[in-house]
Amino acid sequence: MQHQSNDFLDAEQKSFDDSVRAIEEWWKTPRQQHIKMPYSAKTIAALRGSETVPCISSAAALKLWDMLREHRAKGTAELTFGATDPVAVSQMAKHMRTVYVSGGLSGFSENNYPGMDHADYPWDTVPKVVDKIFRSEVWHDQRQRQFRMSHKLQDRTSLENWDLMPIIADGDMGFGSLTTTIKSTKALAESGAAGIHIDDLAIGLKKFTVGQGRTVVPTSEYADRVKAIRLQLDIMGAETLLFARCDTDHAEFITSVVDPRDHEYVLGATNDVKPLQQVINEAITAGNSALEARTQWMASAGLKTFDEAVRAVCNNDQFNEYQAQISYGTSLFQRRAAARAATGADVAFDWELPRSQNGQYMFRQTVKTIVERALVVAPLSDLSWTRMDSPNYHDIKEYHETMLSHLPERMFAFAWGGEWPFPEPAGWTPERRKNASSIMAKEFGVVWQVQPMYMIQGVNMEIERSAEMWTKEGIGGYYEKIQTAAVSRKPFKVDGYEKMSWCGGYLSDAFFAAVSGEEISRR
């Protein structure tokens, strides 16, 4: 242990004070200044070690920030795909400027126990993919630069010169309590993620496919997750962008009613019925269908939000009087009192009766719910993102326009599905569908748009076609349809296994040459 003399203590205090000042200055930079930190620079400085190692992803994060701000000013968007394979990413770089590391895709391709996207893969799955892609990008950059420097200056204009693409990574719901969220944030930023998204889904309950079941956490828990990520990024001094994704669209359950801000959306039984779980258990014991029992119960329970229950039992004047007493965040307890005052009676409503086997409460979201959640976490994050199951333009418009009425400068992200219809009742025509990406950018500031699952659909299509061709036509077909087509692609060929190009054979040669003392760069 170091001797703790007065000089040592003074130096230690000075270094701490310097660190506090440096953090305060950092928070004033154009990249950081819009974030409303809920803690002081002193808190952050005290959570740091005595030496802060510069974060590897900060340069890419600043590049991403500038790129997205520029899009925001111009009403344009950065379009990308989800990817997990560095080889695919190297080709994306010829047209795109960012890459998305999809958790869902990682769950299929980077996991020895693949399966549908329930975000049930180990928490370090995505950071490992980010790491792999980041290192691969750095290597391509190295070999490309070496190749350029081995040519005369006037010859370099015709050589490939792809940029390193900032990586946006799927942080899902943080994979656990705050400590896991903090660790996974650290791992993502240290692996090279320039942006991270976090959502408000309940851990272990991500279900997009099976009938009912999407479950969100209370607003307060979501806010704490976002806060935990911001805290960790500040501890690291990382510029990494935080995309606050909200998965409340089509959510049917909420884990708890601890936060009064969610009470308005919780469903209760308004009829005199048994608890749902009791009815289901009785059906199972009697050998009847649990699903049927559930359906019948749902039809008989008179499920309503509390406000709907009030509306159903009072006249317009009474309802207006009730509404004047409530606002965002009014608890059920206060709502009951307001209803009693307006109607002179207790309103029948029980949110315990519909609870699920896991204890979840039934929930009915609206676009307003999503906006409220998004506004709670906006001051701590850099972009907002509402996750949707289908592109309902009316909802998209309502969400973004309401957000913009509160935060005119806000930037947004959006993910397009691979099997989405664009029907007219949902606000689309074939013409509008063609321009959907630019409509979103221009009208709402959706500056970053992704097709996360392209590798499943698009690449699968290419592979499936090639497999058919190869088995039917052999090397003759390959020569003509793949080799010749790839090599003659303009302005640059599609990279293949040619030792002196994409594979960087010249880089290996340069290592040999440098070790033997040969000069390799040419001016």
Ligand SMILES: C[C@](O)(C(=O)O)[C@H](CC(=O)O)C(=O)O
């Ligand atoms: C975007 C997403 O986070 C992903 O992992 O790619 C998924 C995609 C999906 O499962 O459809 C998501 O939207 O949650």
